[in-house]
Amino acid sequence: MSTIKSRREEYSEATRAALLESATNLFAEHGYVQTSLDDVARATRMTRGAVYHHFTGKQALFEAVVELQETAMKAAVTAAATSAPDAWHASMAGLDAFLDFCADPVYSRLVMEEGPVALGWNKWKQLEEQHAYGLTEAFIKLLIEAGEVEAVPLPTATQIVFGLLYGACRALVEAPPEDKVRVRAECGRIVRRILDGLHPSVPLRHAVN
Template identity: 50%
Template structure:
């Protein structure tokens, strides 16, 4: 049985959770540069000192927000995949959920638009690999084992697919919020009816069968447009 937390520990955890929630709203609406720690603290009626008690800097708070958003996205994807027995459908479900998250205003702006600037390109890429790459590698291994994709070397297939999905995620996050982003997601996924998927079992769905053909968005993650 886990030890019972003191009232002070419970209050501290509640304050940290409230700060993360308020910071998520602020970063999504105003961006990293337009968000002040005083405003985040004021949103939950706390002091700036309360922010620094939990986070060493605005960058540390922002990175915690990114990690929270990524953790929730991965959790939802893993839960959905776990209940999908068909390996191909599991991969399609995972990809669809990821792209749908990229259309979310909070996740899309914070993770894909603000994070490369706030954290720097190298650190942002490390975060993306920490959360997404391992899951992609597992899904592709399952597809190879089931015969859905050719038995090519796993690491290059996972790496290329990771970069293609990164390009798709960035494109969706930067698309207008008028319904076009969802439509673009369907194009990037190469959606097909079940009969079409069956007819093309040896063809090129699912990001051209795990990067066997041309990649969307120019293929691979390049420099962030605001960093070039």
């Protein structure tokens, strides 16, 4: 009996994976609004009922697609940082991995363009807090503890640095294909310069009251 259940589970997981793959391709190519559940079912050679068996609706399917993208991004950033020799290089390796994802047309469209509209700002923000925002907070904390960044309040620093990273990602999203390599390099250089300026040894040019 357990063997039958195991096969059913394997089939269910394979079906869900196939639906997510088709949905990812369709949402990335046509956008959320222009993609229907019927489109996903046809692309996967399944019935609309099969889609509803795994997802309550189009938004739930899209959210699962975004979750996959964010999970892949998080894994890549973490892997890049893990092999670095210290906190600063780990953070910079993580930054490079993140910007590479932002330059990817599938990730950028699904997460940065379609995500806030399809899921609504609050839901999209919740997902970001679990993934990109959460990673930003972890890296800022790591840099502060290592003495690479001034001991500024973590919540405020995270908000500001995340805004910086979001701006860099938007610049990559909006860059024409022929300019992405150049913009990618510019984003990496500018973010590094700004973060380097947060080192405790770097004095403020003007006093702040």
